[in-house]
Amino acid sequence: MEKVIELENLNKNFPGFSINDLNLNINKGYVTGFVGANGSGKSTTIKMIMNLIKPDSGDLKIFGMEHGDYEKTIKQKIGFVYDDNIYYEGLSLRDLQKIIAPVYHDWNNETFYNYIEKFELPLNKPIKNFSKGMRMKASLVLALSHNPELIIMDEPTAGLDPVFRKDLLKTIQEIMMDEDKSIFFSTHITSDLEKIADYIVFIKDGDIIFNHSINTLQNDFALVKGNRSLIDRDTEQEFDYISFKEDTFEAMTKKPRKIAEIFGDEVIIDKISLEEIMYFFNGVE
Amino acid sequence: MLYFLKRDLILQKKLLWLYVPFILIFVFTWSSPFLIFTVAALYIPYNALAYDEQVNSDKLLNSLPYTRLEITLYRYLGTLVYTAVSILLVSMILMLFDKPFTVYDIGIGVSFFLLIASFTYPLFQIFKQGNITTIIIVAFVLSIGLLSTLSEYLDDFSNAIANSAIDQSLLFTVLILSVLIIYFISWFITYSIYRTKDF
Amino acid sequence: MKILLSNSSKDPFYNQIYEQIKSLILSDELKDGEGLPSMRKLAYDLGVSVITVKRAYDELEKENFIYSIVGKGSFVSENNIALIKEKKMQAVEEQLQAVVTNSKEVGISLDELQEMINLFYKE
Structure with a gap:
């Protein structure tokens, strides 16, 4: 099966926490849920994939390419959602659209407006007046409007009520109608994953404990x-x-x-x- | 590059209205024209830094399709663009109010600003987020204070250059070139730190 | 396609899907050669993961209930031996059920019934 993310013997040392020889492959065309306790290394792993954290050693490939030479090519094809606020508070979605749209070759304004309408988001209100759920949806709109092949999300459902979570899961499923898309996201709400995730990766203290298909988990x-x-x-x-x-x-x-x-x-x-x-x-x- | 300029302008759309009044304050309270050029050049780039500090903008920038080299380089090049804008704006205002100034005022004023930037930009990479606003304010107050005390000497200095027998344009060129070299070295230091940072 | 999944069943989703499609084929609600929805479409409709539906389709294909053509999708197999056998089995089961019900009604014991079947079988 074609891999969208390949991590091989990744090492990263922090004071008090380390990731040792982490190996992980994520299949193309599927939803992979990433679970583990707080502080188990989920965010660190995601940040290494996004090149926000540089591993001390090891190989990291996305779409079969390495960040060193292909960082921009890789990131053109990634959509990201984080649980902390990375968008300027005082700006509206329209402002953010103006700023982010020119960054991506494949940005599509029609897609952008479709999602805005679907999520019932205000275009001209500053982000700082948004509720937690609206912020997540706003991040999602900005992450999806350039038609990314790989969507990476760090705790997108944290602090959201079940209605918002259901919307997110439905959106994920819609995206997955296209077999060229892959989604990798961390969460601690495991019930969200049991239905829509194809694979579950479980990390504990910086080690990958298992990477199984949901069928294997349910059957074995x-x-x-x-x-x-x-x-x-x-x-x-x-x-x-x-x-x-x-x-x-x-x-x-x-x-x-x-x-x-x-x-x-x-x-x-x-x-x-x-x-x-x-x-x-x-x-x- | 366009992204960075656009972002700074959209972020500061409200503050930009204050840009001209800000310059006017200095035009009418300070006698040394070169200082006005320095202060005016500080406005946009340092406001941009203050905005970036409010959110985790490095996480955003580095998740977008940019390399770390580009992110740091565009910050430095953008600053040069804003400096050019500030030169035009201040020159126009000074001419409008009939205040005399020379090309040396521009040269020395801008050189001063670029030296401040060369010194503070790498500092922002060393200190933790959250301290940046403090650094900006301290750097701003310090440099204004320093400049005010130095201004008399510098006025004399620029007069001396203007009146001396040495080839003025040569001296001027050497000054500008050395400042640009320092500015480039500053970028390189900033990039070296930024390259290995974790966000 | 009419598929209902139970959250509380001990049976994993893929098996529920497998069983239900199989019975749709056996009962001729899905006709020979008829196209099945794409895996991704069905996963979306059922609100389950793609790989769950994939596993069900894989099993159905392994047992020749359906066949896939790359780029076109999956279809109900025509006249395959496994299918015919399954269908016969189903018919036999239904008939036996009727025999047992009738026997019980007139008080034929299990032993008597087995004896009768033995005689018929050896004929």
Whole structure:
């Protein structure tokens, strides 16, 4: 499968935090959700992709090109949305359009106005009077109006109410009707991802723990509940993480079919949510 | 390049109305014409810096299709463009009010401004965001104070040049060239710092 | 295309889509040679990820229920053996269901029924 982002052995050291030998490939034509706790390295990774942070070592390719020689070519084809405010507060969307449109070869005013209308945004009001949700939509309009091939978003749903989030997810799905588009975005609201993401990348303490398709997660991961007495040294091997309550246990397994064979009706094998997967990976003994 | 000029002008559309009154204040309170050229040249570029500081504009600029070399270079070239505009504007105002000035006033005034810029632009890269407004204000007050005290000597100096026997145009050219070289070195320092920065 | 997905089902989305398209084909609601919506269109309509629909289509194709032509899309297979077998199976299941219901009504036991089937089968 064609890759849109390829990170190979990336290293970056900060005081108190580091990313070591990070490897990550993002497939073209799909939505990839990027999850992990706060401070796990999501923003750092996204900033390295955007060349806002320079890795100490390693290879980084976007559309198969490196920033060194092709930074401008790459960024012409990227749309970005960040969770902090990067647009001048006193300016209106019309002002921002005037400033940003000439930067992109493929800027399309028709697309711009379509999104403004769709999101019901005021053209002439300064951004500083916008609500959090409107700001996100404004960023989205400015990110999408040059018809980017790759859309990178850092926590676009943070602090947004469910209605706004639904609009965003619908927009993402609309974009994905075009198979040449790819979307990579970080979020901590995992329920948003479970429906629309094709792949989920989970990062913890600067390490990529997994990069799976949503089908793999739904099919191969399961939540198992049962009596504590069922767990002994042998059966323990079949689980990846176990948490015990008084007489019962809850565990994550990557072999739900084998568990069903071993325990039969003695345990409950349930669908596991992304949130629960993260919870288990994040620190159950 | 166009992006940067356009951005500065759109950002400052309100402040630009104050540009002419701002110059007029100095025209009527200061006697040394070269100082007026210095102060007028400061206006647009330093306001632009103050605006950039309010938001994380480096994050925006570096996410747009620009290289870090371009971002720093356009800041320096843009400053030269605004300086040219300020020279025209101040000259017109001075002529309108019948205030005498010479080409040396322009040369020395602008050289002064470019030296201030050469010194402060790299500083902005070293200090953290959030301090920039402070730096601008301090640099502004300091340079105005410094200039006011120096102005007498400089007036004498420019008179001396005007009256001396040395080839004036040669001296003038050497002055302008050295200032431009310092300005270029300043850009190079700024770029060297900016190149490896994390945003 | 009429597909309904359940959030609470233990069955993953791709399997729900697979099963429902399969039964649409078996019940002839989707006719031989008929085109299926594109994967991306269906994903959008159902509000699920593209790869989920892709997996369902891949499985359907693997079992010859549908076939794909690059650049044109996916279509219901015509006269394929797996399909015919499935259809027969479905018919047999329906008929057996009727047999069991009728047998129960007149009080034929399972043993008696199995004996009868044995005799028929050996004929």
